[in-house]
Every structure is written in C-alpha cells, then in structure tokens.
Amino acid sequence: MKFKTTPYHFDLLKDEERLAAFFNAIEEYGSNTDLAYDLGCGSGILSYFLSSYFDEIISLEKNTKIARLAKENLSNFSNIQVVNSDILDYGFTKKADLIVCEMMDTALIDEEQIPVLNRAKEFLKEDGVIIPMGIINTVELVNLERKNIHWDENGANYEIFSDAVVYSGFDFLDDIEPAFEKDISIKANRDGTVNGVKITTFTKLNENIICGPTPMLNPPLLIPLEERPVKSNDFIKVKLKYIMGKGIESIEIEYL
Numbered sequence: 118m119k120f121k122t123t124p125y126h127f128d129l130l131k132d133e134e135r136l137a138a139f140f141n142a143i144e145e146y147g148s149n150t151d152l153a154y155d156l157g158c159g160s161g162i163l164s165y166f167l168s169s170y171f172d173e174i175i176s177l178e179k180n181t182k183i184a185r186l187a188k189e190n191l192s193n194f195s196n197i198q199v200v201n202s203d204i205l206d207y208g209f210t211k212k213a214d215l216i217v218c219e220m221m222d223t224a225l226i227d228e229e230q231i232p233v234l235n236r237a238k239e240f241l242k243e244d245g246v247i248i249p250m251g252i253i254n255t256v257e258l259v260n261l262e263r264k265n266i267h268w269d270e271n272g273a274n275y276e277i278f279s280d281a282v283v284y285s286g287f288d289f290l291d292d293i294e295p296a297f298e299k300d301i302s303i304k305a306n307r308d309g310t311v312n313g314v315k316i317t318t319f320t321k322l323n324e325n326i327i328c329g330p331t332p333m334l335n336p337p338l339l340i341p342l343e344e345r346p347v348k349s350n351d352f353i354k355v356k357l358k359y360i361m362g363k364g365i366e367s368i369e370i371e372y373l
C-alpha cells in the first residue's frame with residue numbers, strides 16, 4: 118500500500134525498526150475487539166496496522182495537512198475514521214480497548230505524549246492496553262563538542278565518560294506528573310573533562326518488545342553543563358528538571 122505524506126512523516130515511514138516495533142506490538146495484541154484510538158496518527162500507518170483487528174479505529178491528528186493525507190490514504194477502510202483535531206480539545210465519548218500513541222520523543226520532553234495520555238486514558242476500558250506501554254530513561258556523562266541542547270543525529274560529536282544510569286521509568290497506565298525533577302549521581306569511568314549529559318530513552322512497546330533509539334524514535338538528547346574535570350570513579354551529582362510535553366526549553370540542569 119502507498120502512503121502520501123509530508124517529508125517529516127515520510128522519514129517516520131522510512132524508519133523500519135520503529136515501524137517493526139509497532140507492527141509487532143499491534144500483532145501481539147491481536148484479538149478482534151471493538152475500538153482503538155490512534156493518537157497522533159500522522160500518515161495513518163499505525164491505523165492501517167490496526168485495521169484488521171478492530172471494528173472501529175478513531176485516528177486523531179492535529180496537523181491539518183497530514184490529517185487530510187491520512188484520510189486519503191485510509192479512504193478504503195470503512196472501520197477507520199480520521200479526525201483532524203488537537204487531542205487535548207477532542208470530545209472523547211467512547212471507551213477503547215486499545216490506545217496507540219506514538220508521540221514519542223526523548224524522555225517525552227518535546228512531544229505531548231504525557232498530557233495527551235493523561236486526557237485520553239479516561240477513555241480507556243478498565244482492562245484496556247496502551248501501546249507503547251512505557252519508557253525507561255538512562256543518563257551518561259559526556260564531553261560535548263556543541264554547547265547547546267541537541268539530538269544525537271547529523272554527526273553530533275561527543276565522548277562518553279560513564280556507564281549509563283537508569284534515572285527514571287514510566288508505565289503509561291499510571292497517572293504521570295508532567296513536571297519531572299530528579300537528583301542523579303553518575304560515576305565517571307575515566308579521567309578527563311565532562312561538560313554535559315546524554316539522555317537515552319528505551320520504549321517498552323509491550324512486555325516482550327523494548328525498542329532502543331532509532332533514527333526517528335527518541336534519538337538521544339545531549340544537554341550541556343559547565344566544564345568540570347573528573348577522575349575515574351568520581352561521583353558527579355546533577356539536578357535534572359524538565360516538563361514533559363513543554364519542549365526542550367523546559368530543561369534545566371545543574372551540578373549539586
């Protein structure tokens with residue numbers, strides 16, 4: 118099947134590892150049930166994956182251009198309804214068996230996954246399921262070439278100075294407070310100078326499938342700090358704060 122898309126949504130479609138993770142999780146969920154929501158449906162690819170398992174799929178997308186293309190792409194599927202709406206304004210009426218929500222971004226900072234799920238979860242049946250089911254975040258000490266917050270893509274240059282430390286994790290069925298704050302201790306594993314941290318997010322699609330960063334699913338985030346000399350085995354303590362859904366401008370980090 119051919120999908121018409123915007124350039125951004127085409128990059129999402131080309132990311133086979135990302136698509137395979139969602140395809141496999143939807144296939145493992147399987148069974149023929151009433152209603153699924155596809156939140157942030159983009160081109161409609163995940164609604165297409167859902168189409169053989171559900172009587173009804175409501176696919177919500179706030180971007181007018183891609184919502185129009187998704188309607189075209191899915192016009193032959195009588196069980197899929199594409200709605201051009203911001204999910205935070207959408208008048209949900211029915212409870213779903215499954216919510217698929219791919220508004221992922223590293224540590225969920227730059228996309229509205231948490232505000233959207235906090236709203237949509239009221240319309241999930243008691244035994245309902247969310248794909249993905251949650252995330253795990255890790256942090257490492259780094260020496261960065263660039264001195265601004267950036268993603269690990271397009272040749273970002275840095276050296277790693279610690280093992281990865283798991284600093285947070287969320288199960289999307291829980292109530293999640295968007296404002297995040299944590300004091301984190303990270304042990305340097307060699308001598309040198311650190312001037313930042315790298316955050317990596319692993320996506321738990323379901324109990325069996327964990328997907329590491331892919332080009333379009335949570336590329337690691339590099340966050341600068343002041344320069345600090347370190348020796349191997351030193352513990353570096355930082356306070357990390359951000360608001361999930363409010364963008365990378367909400368990130369604050371300092372040494373403790």
Ligand SMILES: C[S@@+](CC[C@H](N)C(=O)[O-])C[C@H]1O[C@@H](n2cnc3c(N)ncnc32)[C@H](O)[C@@H]1O
Pocket residue numbers: 126129130156157158159160161162163177178179180183202203204205219220221228229233
């Ligand atoms: C990462 S893309 C995923 C697109 C598609 N599900 C896929 O897998 O290819 C996230 C999509 O969510 C949409 N989106 C973000 N926030 C939204 C909101 N509050 N309401 C509706 N759509 C939203 C974006 O416009 C974007 O198309």
